[in-house]
Amino acid sequence: DTAVSQTPKYLVTQMGNDKSIKCEQNLGHDTMYWYKQDSKKFLKIMFSYNNKELIINETVPNRFSPKSPDKAHLNLHINSLELGDSAVYFCASSQGRAGGPYTGELFFGEGSRLTVL
Amino acid sequence: SQQGEEDPQALSIQEGENATMNCSYKTSINNLQWYRQNSGRGLVHLILIRSNEREKHSGRLRVTLDTSKKSSSLLITASRAADTASYFCATDPSQGGSEKLVFGKGTKLTVNP
Numbered sequence: 001d002t003a004v005s006q007t008p009k010y011l012v013t014q015m016g017n018d019k020s021i022k023c024e025q026n027l028g029h030d031t032m033y034w035y036k037q038d039s040k041k042f043l044k045i046m047f048s049y050n051n052k053e054l055i056i057n058e059t060v061p062n063r064f065s066p067k068s069p070d071k072a073h074l075n076l077h078i079n080s081l082e083l084g085d086s087a088v089y090f091c092a093s094s095q096g097r098a099g100g101p102y103t104g105e106l107f108f109g110e111g112s113r114l115t116v117l
Numbered sequence: 118s119q120q121g122e123e124d125p126q127a128l129s130i131q132e133g134e135n136a137t138m139n140c141s142y143k144t145s146i147n148n149l150q151w152y153r154q155n156s157g158r159g160l161v162h163l164i165l166i167r168s169n170e171r172e173k174h175s176g177r178l179r180v181t182l183d184t185s186k187k188s189s190s191l192l193i194t195a196s197r198a199a200d201t202a203s204y205f206c207a208t209d210p211s212q213g214g215s216e217k218l219v220f221g222k223g224t225k226l227t228v229n230p
Contacts, residue, residue, distance in 0.1 A: 035220075041203060042220075108160045110158055111158070111159050
């Protein structure tokens, strides 16, 4: 069983379209994240949810809207896609919250490579 | 803003040699973690060292932490071709209100057979 699974793995779309990436974790973790990795491999946090509550929103354009229907799922919807949105998006989960007393490792999905043409 | 900076950006060695990667960071931390990313894959956690620890071992991995210099190093001993990957340090800032694990840009390690 995959611990953190995200779909789709590849996504090629035109500028201006709207797309979604889904993420599910079966680890029972309380916290889930979306990270963006650019072409230079720089990994930057976008959002973090703890028990369905948004706790981090890193000045991401409001075209990006995360949704957490329950603590095992964190989806990412992107409106009006732009060329600069092309990247690999990683979902991750952890048992605790960064900065809290139980911070542990992050478990990452395999990534969703988004290409905007 | 970016917290960790790995050094070197790229490292190429022969199988059997040791590989050392360094990470520097800017603010005080709760812990520092190292991750590995194989090409086209997600990141995998390798080791976590807490701010009150100075050294930690896991198999062929040895991590050191110097909080006075705000730096850490990852040593992979007796490297193998399968160790070829990018290695990232990530810091968990201890400042109040900061709740994120911040990654560096990574060191790309190539181990030649």
